[in-house]
Structure formats: structure tokens, C-alpha cells
Amino acid sequence: MITTRHLLITGTAALAAFGVVGCSSDGGSADRSGSSAARDVVAYHADYPAYDSLDAVIEESDLVVKGTVVNSRVERMLPETSADGDPATNPQAGLSPEELAEARAEAEADPVVVTVSTVKVSQVLAGDVSVGDTVEVSQLGGTYKGVTYKERSTTALAGRGTEYVLMLADNGARNPYDLLNPEQALYTVGSGGAVKAVSGGGFNNAGRIGQLADRTHRISAR
Structure with missing residues (x-):
């Protein structure tokens, strides 16, 4: 059975949309095999910020790195359930304890699931990390x-x-990084250092890794 959930991602990335008050791991690496072991499929439909050019993505990025995945885990993210704050920014502000308990139960029954990958950095194009460091990157799904x-x-x-x-x-x-856009901010590095978008929604003018590094340094220095 396939069901669809609509998620509006209004910040720069997926994790920014949720206040994390609890998470739990499935244990081990994320299962991306699509095997028949899964009983159901939930299809997320998320609206991400879109960018006009690769330069615009680079300019908005806090960190641009080359690296490989060394580990991953699946977590569920629970939207914050608090009656505090401004109703303009927290729809649950002012709810009674009983209403908050009901909201929490609904969130636990219908969580947002993400895969968090640990990436070992082999080259820093922009940002405050070093070669050999690891960073965590969160993506919707798992x-x-x-x-x-x-x-x-x-x-x-x-x-x-x-x-x-x-x-x-x-x-x-305390939170993993997120891709600014799941298509426009994710590229593979292939033979001879060629940088290619992982999907048709990305930009095809990244060039080779050395060219992209120079381009990123110029943009970051503006």
C-alpha cells in the first residue's frame, strides 16, 4: 500500500522544519534496497526552495565539501509539542495539557522519517571543517x-x-546538516574529477572538482 504525505519545507532544508523533541534509530544502516520486507510505502511530497543557478546554491551554503559516506542510520523526527511561545510561530501555543498529549500521540503515530549519513570529508570547498572530519547529513526518507x-x-x-x-x-x-535542495545541492565526482548532478533537477555546469573548488572559493570570498 502506498500513502502520500505532503510536507512543506519552508526553511533551507528538511530538518529546519521540525523541532526535534525525540528520535529513535532503527539500528544499523539505512535500508535502501526496496525489498519486499517493507510492508508499506509512505510517499513524501516536499516543497523545497529552488535556486536559479549553481552559483546561487553555493552562495547560500554554509558548507561545501567532497566526501564519502562511512555510516548511516534511520531516525524519526517528532514535531515539537509545546504550548509556549507565539501562536504565530507555534500553532500549539496555548493548548491545554490534554490537547498537547493528543498532539504528541498523533506525532508519534505519524512521524517524519529521515536517514542521517555520516560523511568523511576529503576536500573542503567552503566552510569551517577540515579534511578528515566527519559531518552528518540528513535526508528525508528511509x-x-x-x-x-x-x-x-x-x-x-x-x-x-x-x-x-x-x-x-x-x-x-546538535543537528545534522541538510542539503539546500535535494537535487540542486547534491553531485557525484566521477572519473577524472567530473562533477555531475545526481538527477535531472541539478545543474550540469559544475565542471571538474578543481574548477568547482575555484568557483566556490571566489563566491565565498565575495
Whole structure:
């Protein structure tokens, strides 16, 4: 059975849309095989910010790195359930304890599932990390408790030695990074250093990794 959930991503990336008050891991790496072990499929439909050019993505990125995935895990993200704050920014502001408990139960029954990949950095194009560091990158989707969650524009990071260029948004010290856009901010590095978009929604003028590094340095220096 396939069901569809609509998620409006109004910030720079997926994690920015949710206040994390709890998460749990499925254990081990994310299951991207699409095997029959999954009982159901939930199809996310997320609206991401779109950019007019590769330069615009680079300019908005907090971190641009080349690296490979060394580990991954699946987590569920629960929207914050708090009666505090401004009703303009928190729809639950002013709810009674009983109403908050009901909202929390609904969130736990229908969580947002993400895959968090640990990426080892082999080249820094922009941002405050070093070669050899690891960064965590969150993407919508994954297999959690027998249910596969998929977002149509998201290509899950592979852990088979594939080299990626990632253009990332910083969500704070306790949260993973996110791609600014799942298609426009994700590229592979192939033979001879050629940088290619993972899907047709990305930009095809990235060139080779050395050219992209020079381009990124110029943009970051503006």
C-alpha cells in the first residue's frame, strides 16, 4: 500500500522544519534496497526552495565539501509539542495539557522519517571543517519499522565508496546538516574529477572538482 504525505519545507532544508523533541534509530544502516520486507510505502511530497543557478546554491551554503559516506542510520523526527511561545510561530501555543498529549500521540503515530549519513570529508570547498572530519547529513526518507518512506526528489546517499559534493545548510551544533535542495545541492565526482548532478533537477555546469573548488572559493570570498 502506498500513502502520500505532503510536507512543506519552508526553511533551507528538511530538518529546519521540525523541532526535534525525540528520535529513535532503527539500528544499523539505512535500508535502501526496496525489498519486499517493507510492508508499506509512505510517499513524501516536499516543497523545497529552488535556486536559479549553481552559483546561487553555493552562495547560500554554509558548507561545501567532497566526501564519502562511512555510516548511516534511520531516525524519526517528532514535531515539537509545546504550548509556549507565539501562536504565530507555534500553532500549539496555548493548548491545554490534554490537547498537547493528543498532539504528541498523533506525532508519534505519524512521524517524519529521515536517514542521517555520516560523511568523511576529503576536500573542503567552503566552510569551517577540515579534511578528515566527519559531518552528518540528513535526508528525508528511509525504512523504519518495516515501512519505507520516500521523497520523490531525494536520492539517498550511497555508502559504496561514491564520492559526493554536498552543498549544505547548518542547522545548529546538535543537528545534522541538510542539503539546500535535494537535487540542486547534491553531485557525484566521477572519473577524472567530473562533477555531475545526481538527477535531472541539478545543474550540469559544475565542471571538474578543481574548477568547482575555484568557483566556490571566489563566491565565498565575495
